[in-house]
Amino acid sequence: MTSPTWRVTLPVPPTDRAPQRLPGWAAVIPGVLSVVALVMSGVVPALLVAAVVPALWVTQGATAQLVGSRRQRRELDRFESELASAEAALLSCQTAERRELEAHFPRSSAAGASGRAATTGVLVLGRGRVASSVVVDGAEAQADPRATDRLRAVRRRAQTLDHGPLCVSASTPVLVIGPGVVARSVAAGLRRQLRGGTADPASLVRVTETVPRPAPPVGVVIVVRPDGTASVTSRDGVACDVALDVSFVSLADEA
Incomplete structure (x- = not known):
């Protein structure tokens, strides 16, 4: 059986950029400028510099933090939206x-x-x-552990398929263990698949x-419970x- 290639593309992890902050040395700049203004122009300009520069600096820092927060958001x-799309694509x-396997292995x-x-x-x-x-x-993701865990979870889900056909070679001897009619009904279904082969279905199952x-x-060995x-x-x-999710076939099918 030649199967098509099903592919799912995971999103690029979110960039780990914290809101921008001003460097520590920025706090001394207003004082330096005030000293320069005092030396060059006198007391009043120095006082104005001392008052205005910190306000401008604080405003610039707040703006940088706001822009950084918005970018991070x-x-x-973007990551949440693309991850939801990837999960829907996987499903x-x-x-x-599963539909194709069901058609090939009923x-x-x-x-x-x-x-x-x-x-x-x-x-x-x-x-x-x-x-x-x-x-x-x-x-x-490398930097964000939460993103890493979520991407890995999608990869794990993609590795296995629930309710797929569990198959063995048709020449494999099978023993079905279980109460009366229940076990015999399962065995009847397996023998039904083996009809027309070179081996006797009753001897294989x-x-x-x-x-x-x-x-x-x-x-x-298959164990069927009541x-x-x-x-x-x-x-x-x-x-x-x-x-194992087994199928039950009427015992009249073997009559």
Whole structure:
């Protein structure tokens, strides 16, 4: 299956520029100018300089801080807007990805699932969390830890896809463990996919109500609970615990 490339571009992190402040040495400038005016012109000009220059300096400093604050606010607003767009794009990409996977790897209960594993070589166990193919572009923030955490969170969400098809090779022996009709209904769906293949579906997919001792040499063990929830508890002899959304097929389908 050739999939399209889904891409999401993260926004440029906000620039970490604090409001501008006057340097410390600026405080001595009014006094220096007053001394110069006193020496050159007398007392009155010196007093005027001493009064006017600090006011002008304070005004300039306040203006610089105001401009810096506004610039910082605009940067934050821009980042928030672009990050929201990136998150919406990720959701859209993963919805499209899930739809395409559903078409290529239908559930056991889907109309087109009968005999499909025999032609594709893939058995769909059910739905669960799988790797996502969405590509995320864009650099992470370096100076702003909050922006860094939020960008990383988007990257983490892009790595996996919920409710995607969990698949194994169609030649993999499967053991379904669970109560009566519930486990048999799940097994019936898996066998439905294997129809028309070279191997007998009943020999590849077996059912038991209790864990057999010793454990049989199977590739996958699925445990189905009475409430219908299920998990893959073993893969190729290695214990695991992977949540699985299984499909239930009428037992009459095997009659």
